[in-house]
Amino acid sequence: MDKQSVFIPKLISRKEPFAPGHRACIGCGEALAVRQLCKELGDNVIVVNATGCMEIIASQLPNTSWTVPWMHTLFENTAAVASGASAGLRAMKRKGKGPSQYVKVVGMGGDGATSDIGFGALSGALQRGHDFLYICLDNEAYMNTGIQQSSATPFGASTTTGPAGEKSLGQVSWKKNLPAIVAAHDVPYVATACPSYFHDMLSKVRKAMAVRGPAYIQVLSVCPTGWRCATNQTIRLGRLAVESGMFPLYEVVNGEYTLSLDLPTLRPVREYLKAQGRFRHLPDHEIDYIQTRVDKEYAKLRKLSRVAKAPAAARPAVTHVPESQGEIAAGLPALQETVDGILARYRNDPALLISILQDIQAAYNYLPKESMERVGSGLNIPLSQVYSVATFFKAFSLKPRGRNLIHVCLGTACHVHGAARLRDKIQRALNIEPGGTTPDFRFTLETVNCVGACALGPVVMINGKYHGQMTAQKVDALLKSYT
Amino acid sequence: MAEETRVGTEVSLAVGEIVRMVNTDVIAAYPITPQTHIVEHLAELVADGKLDADFITIESEHSALSACLGSAAVGARTFTATAGQGLELMHEVLFVASAMRLPIVMAVANRALSSPLNVWGDHSDVMAARDAGWIQIFTENGQEVVDTMLCAFRMAEDRRVLLPVMVNIDGFHLSHMIEPMFLPSQKEVDAFVPPNHYPFPLDPNKPVAMGDFAPPIIYTEAKWSQEINIEHSAPVIREIWGEFATQFGRTYRPVESYRAEGAKTLLLTMGSFSETAMTAVDKMRAAGIDIGLIRIRLWRPFPFAEFREAAKGADTLIVLDRAISFGVGGPVAAEARSALYPMEKRPRVVSFVGGLGGRDITVAGFEEIVKRGKEIAAHGSPREFEIFGVRE
Ligand SMILES: Cc1ncc(C[n+]2csc(CCOP(=O)(O)OP(=O)(O)O)c2C)c(N)n1
Ligand code: SF4
Ligand SMILES: [Mg+2]
Numbered sequence: 008m009d010k011q012s013v014f015i016p017k018l019i020s021r022k023e024p025f026a027p028g029h030r031a032c033i034g035c036g037e038a039l040a041v042r043q044l045c046k047e048l049g050d051n052v053i054v055v056n057a058t059g060c061m062e063i064i065a066s067q068l069p070n071t072s073w074t075v076p077w078m079h080t081l082f083e084n085t086a087a088v089a090s091g092a093s094a095g096l097r098a099m100k101r102k103g104k105g106p107s108q109y110v111k112v113v114g115m116g117g118d119g120a121t122s123d124i125g126f127g128a129l130s131g132a133l134q135r136g137h138d139f140l141y142i143c144l145d146n147e148a149y150m151n152t153g154i155q156q157s158s159a160t161p162f163g164a165s166t167t168t169g170p171a172g173e174k175s176l177g178q179v180s181w182k183k184n185l186p187a188i189v190a191a192h193d194v195p196y197v198a199t200a201c202p203s204y205f206h207d208m209l210s211k212v213r214k215a216m217a218v219r220g221p222a223y224i225q226v227l228s229v230c231p232t233g234w235r236c237a238t239n240q241t242i243r244l245g246r247l248a249v250e251s252g253m254f255p256l257y258e259v260v261n262g263e264y265t266l267s268l269d270l271p272t273l274r275p276v277r278e279y280l281k282a283q284g285r286f287r288h289l290p291d292h293e294i295d296y297i298q299t300r301v302d303k304e305y306a307k308l309r310k311l312s313r314v315a316k317a318p319a320a321a322r323p324a325v326t327h328v329p330e331s332q333g334e335i336a337a338g339l340p341a342l343q344e345t346v347d348g349i350l351a352r353y354r355n356d357p358a359l360l361i362s363i364l365q366d367i368q369a370a371y372n373y374l375p376k377e378s379m380e381r382v383g384s385g386l387n388i389p390l391s392q393v394y395s396v397a398t399f400f401k402a403f404s405l406k407p408r409g410r411n412l413i414h415v416c417l418g419t420a421c422h423v424h425g426a427a428r429l430r431d432k433i434q435r436a437l438n439i440e441p442g443g444t445t446p447d448f449r450f451t452l453e454t455v456n457c458v459g460a461c462a463l464g465p466v467v468m469i470n471g472k473y474h475g476q477m478t479a480q481k482v483d484a485l486l487k488s489y490t
Numbered sequence: 491m492a493e494e495t496r497v498g499t500e501v502s503l504a505v506g507e508i509v510r511m512v513n514t515d516v517i518a519a520y521p522i523t524p525q526t527h528i529v530e531h532l533a534e535l536v537a538d539g540k541l542d543a544d545f546i547t548i549e550s551e552h553s554a555l556s557a558c559l560g561s562a563a564v565g566a567r568t569f570t571a572t573a574g575q576g577l578e579l580m581h582e583v584l585f586v587a588s589a590m591r592l593p594i595v596m597a598v599a600n601r602a603l604s605s606p607l608n609v610w611g612d613h614s615d616v617m618a619a620r621d622a623g624w625i626q627i628f629t630e631n632g633q634e635v636v637d638t639m640l641c642a643f644r645m646a647e648d649r650r651v652l653l654p655v656m657v658n659i660d661g662f663h664l665s666h667m668i669e670p671m672f673l674p675s676q677k678e679v680d681a682f683v684p685p686n687h688y689p690f691p692l693d694p695n696k697p698v699a700m701g702d703f704a705p706p707i708i709y710t711e712a713k714w715s716q717e718i719n720i721e722h723s724a725p726v727i728r729e730i731w732g733e734f735a736t737q738f739g740r741t742y743r744p745v746e747s748y749r750a751e752g753a754k755t756l757l758l759t760m761g762s763f764s765e766t767a768m769t770a771v772d773k774m775r776a777a778g779i780d781i782g783l784i785r786i787r788l789w790r791p792f793p794f795a796e797f798r799e800a801a802k803g804a805d806t807l808i809v810l811d812r813a814i815s816f817g818v819g820g821p822v823a824a825e826a827r828s829a830l831y832p833m834e835k836r837p838r839v840v841s842f843v844g845g846l847g848g849r850d851i852t853v854a855g856f857e858e859i860v861k862r863g864k865e866i867a868a869h870g871s872p873r874e875f876e877i878f879g880v881r882e
Contacts, residue, residue: 053692066702076692079701087553091560094544098515131549
C-alpha cells in the first residue's frame with residue numbers, strides 16, 4: 008500500500024458529491040465510505056442504488072444527498088438495473104444519442120443486497136461483462152431492517168435473526184467469501200477496501216474506474232448501531248478488522264491476487280471482537296476458534312497473493328545522502344544524471360510531478376534546488392509550478408535532511424494519547440525543533456498530522472518504520488538504535 | 491396512402507419486426523414458452539445486423555425487467571417480452587416501472603400459471619398483474635398485434651403519458667399463428683413513431699434522482715399523481731389510435747361492439763377468443779337468437795365510459811374469463827359488475843370461467859355458454875360463477 012497518507016488528504020477532492028444532511032446514524036461507516044467513494048467517482052457517473060441504509064438515509068423525498076444522477080428501484084436488482092443502464096448508454100452512443108462523454112455506471116448495494124438476495128443478478132451481470140463498477144457496502148448484516156443476519160455476517164456475531172442465546176452462538180457459519188466468488192467470474196478487477204484506509208480505498212476506486220468491463224469493490228463499513236460499538240470507534244474498528252486479518256485488504260487484477268497491506272503478524276482477533284457488543288457473548292474457546300480460522304484463511308490468501316510492492320522499493324536506491332553542509336556546497340554527485348533518469352522513467356509526464364519529486368527526495372533525502380530546476384526544464388513547466396508542489400506537501404523537504412528521518416504523528420488519535428509529550432521529549436534529546444536537522448546530519452525531526460496508523464497511536468515513524476504505542480521513556484533507547 | 495406490404499408470417503415474428511422497425515436500443519429478455527419465438531427472432535435480427543440494439547441475455551425475468559428500468563432511465567428505447575411464470579417473477583418490478591414512469595414496451599404471450607405446470611395460454615398471468623399501473627391492451631389477431639405494437643411505443647413514450655405498456659397476446663392461440671398481416675414500410679414507421687426523447691434521463695450533464703424514499707407524509711401524494719397520470723393517458727391513447735386510423739386506415743377503440751345493436755343479451759370476451767365468439771354470434775344471430783358481443787381491448791386504464799355505453803340497454807351480460815381469482819371468480823366479471831353498478835338500469839352479469847391452460851373453446855362452445863348464460867339469467871345458479879366444460 009502506498010505510504011502516501013501524508014499527502015492524500017490534500018489531494019482528495021473538496022467537492023462533496025454525496026452531500027451532508029442525510030440521516031445516517033452517528034459514526035456510520037457506510038455513509039463515510041459513500042462520501043469518500045463519491046469524491047473519487049467524480050461527476051461522470053450514474054449511481055444505481057439498492058434498497059438499504061444508504062438509500063433510505065440519503066433520499067427521503069423531497070430531499071436527496073445525491074448530486075450525481077442516481078436511481079433506486081429495488082433491493083435485489085441493482086446489478087441488473089446497472090446492466091440495463093450500461094447497455095442503454097452503449098447502444099445510444101453507437102447511434103449518436105445520449106451523453107457525449109464517457110459515463111460509468113456504478114451499482115451500490117449492501118451486503119444483503121449483494122451477497123444474498125441480489126447474488127444472481129450480480130453473477131449474471133459480471134458474467135455478461137457489462138461495463139460497470141459494483142460497490143458492495145459490507146456492514147455484515149441487514150442493518151436497514153434492524154440488524155438481521157446475512158451471509159456476510161461473521162461467525163459468532165449476534166444479530167436479531169441469529170441471536171446469541173443459551174443454545175446459540177449467533178451466526179454459526181463462516182462469512183461468505185464474496186470477493187473470491189466475484190473473482191471466479193474472471194472479471195478484470197476485484198478489490199476489498201475499508202474507509203479506515205481511505206487512500207487505499209480511493210486508489211482502488213481509481214483503478215476500477217479505469218476498467219472497461221465489470222469491476223467489483225467490497226468495502227467493509229463499520230456500523231456502530233449494528234455492531235454495538237461506540238460511535239467514535241468506526242475508524243479504529245475498521246483498522247482492527249484489517250490488521251487482525253478478519254477483513255484483509257487485497258486486489259485481484261485479471262485473476263492475480265495482491266495483498267494491499269501485508270501483515271507479517273496479525274493483531275489478535277480478540278482485540279477486535281472485544282470492542283463490539285455483537286461478539287460479547289463469545290466464550291474464550293470460540294474466540295480461539297476464530298483466531299485459528301482467521302490465521303488459516305489469511306495464510307491461504309497470502310499464499311495466493313503477491314505482496315504489493317511498496318513504491319519506495321521501485322524507486323532507485325539512495326544515490327547520495329549528504330552528511331555535511333560543506334558537501335552540499337561542493338555540489339552533489341551525479342545530480343543531473345539521476346534527475347534525468349527519474350524523468351525518463353516517468354516519460355517526462357508533468358502529470359506525474361509528485362512521483363518524480365518523491366523519487367528525487369528518495370535519492371537525496373531532500374529536494375536539492377538544482378534538481379528542481381532540472382525537473383522544470385525536463386517537464387517543460389515553469390519552475391514556480393515545481394516549487395508550488397514541492398512546498399505544498401509537508402512530506403517534501405527543500406532543506407537537506409539527516410540520515411534518519413523522524414516523523415512524530417500529531418493526528419487526533421495520537422494527540423489524545425500524548426503525542427505532544429513525545430515530540431517535546433525528542434526535541435530535548437536531539438536539541439532541535441521540528442523541521443530541524445542535527446549538525447551531524449544524523450536526525451531530522453518532523454511532525455505530521457496522520458500517518459494512517461491511528462490504532463497504534465501514539466506513533467513515531469523513523470525512516471518509514473512505525474513505532475507504535477511509544478512513550479517518552481522509550482525514546483532514548485529508540486534513538487540510540489539509529490546511527 | 492398506406493405503403494404496407496402484406497405478408498404471411500408468425501405473429502411472434504411480426505412482433506419482432508415492429509421492434510426492429512422502431513429502432514429499439516435495448517432488449518433484455520429471458521426465454522419462456524410461448525414467448526420464445528419473439529425474443530429468438532429479435533436475437534437473430536441483432537446477430538444479423540438488421541437491428542442495432544443491445545440484446546441482453548439476462549439471467550432471470552426479474553432482472554430482465556430491472557435491466558429495462560436502467561435502460562429506459564438513461565433514455566434508451568426499451569423492449570422486453572415474457573409470459574406466465576416470467577411475468578410473475580417480474581411482479582415486483584412491474585410496479586416500479588410504472589411508478590417511475592419509464593416507457594418500456596412489453597409483449598406478454600399470455601400463459602397459465604403453475605402449479606400444475608402448464609405452458610399453454612390463458613389470462614392468469616396478466617390478471618395477477620392488473621394492478622401494476624401499466625397500460626394494458628389485449629389483442630385478437632395478428633394484424634391487431636402489429637398495429638398495437640406500433641402504437642404501444644407511441645403511447646409509452648408520449649410525454650403526456652410516460653408509462654410502460656403491456657401488449658397481451660394469447661400464448662399459442664395467437665402468438666404462434668401464421669397469419670396474413672399488413673406490415674408498415676420503414677417510412678411509415680418513421681412517420682408514426684418519432685425518436686424517443688425521455689425528458690428526465692439519468693445524465694451527468696443534468697443530474698436527477700429517481701426512486702427516492704417516501705414517508706407517509708408524501709407517499710399518498712406520489713400515488714395520487716400516479717393515478718392521475720394513468721387516467722390522463724386514456725385520451726392520449728384514443729388520440730394515438732385516431733392518428734393510426736388516419737395513417738393506416740384501421741380503427742381501434744378501447745371497447746369494441748360486434749352486432750350488439752338492440753341485443754338484450756351480450757357476451758363479453760377479451761383477447762383472441764373474441765374471433766371465435768364473433769363467428770358464434772353470427773351463427774346464433776342467423777338462427778334468430780338474441781345475442782351481441784363486446785370486447786374490452788384497453789384493460790388498463792379501464793374504459794368506464796365506453797364500457798357502460800357498450801353494455802347499456804342489455805338485460806344480461808355473459809362474461810367469459812380465462813382466469814380465476816380464487817375464492818372470488820372471474821376477474822373481468824368482477825370488474826364489469828363494479829363498472830356497471832352506478833348505472834340506474836344495468837344488465838345482470840353472468841360469470842363463466844373457461845379456456846384455462848390452453849383448453850380451446852369452439853363456436854359450439856360459445857353457443858353453449860350463451861344458452862347456459864340465458865338460463866342462469868332467468869333462473870339463477872347455485873354458484874357465483876360456473877366453469878365452462880369442466881369435468882367434475
Ligand atoms: C424483496 C425485498 N425483501 C426484503 C426487503 C426488506 N429490506 C430492505 S433493506 C433490507 C436490508 C438491507 O441490508 P443490506 O443490503 O445489507 O444493506 P444495509 O441496510 O445493511 O446497508 C431488507 C431486508 C425489501 N426491500 N425487498
Ligand atoms: S444502521 Fe449502521 S449502516 Fe445503517 S445508517 Fe446506521 S450506522 Fe449506518
Ligand atoms: Mg448490510
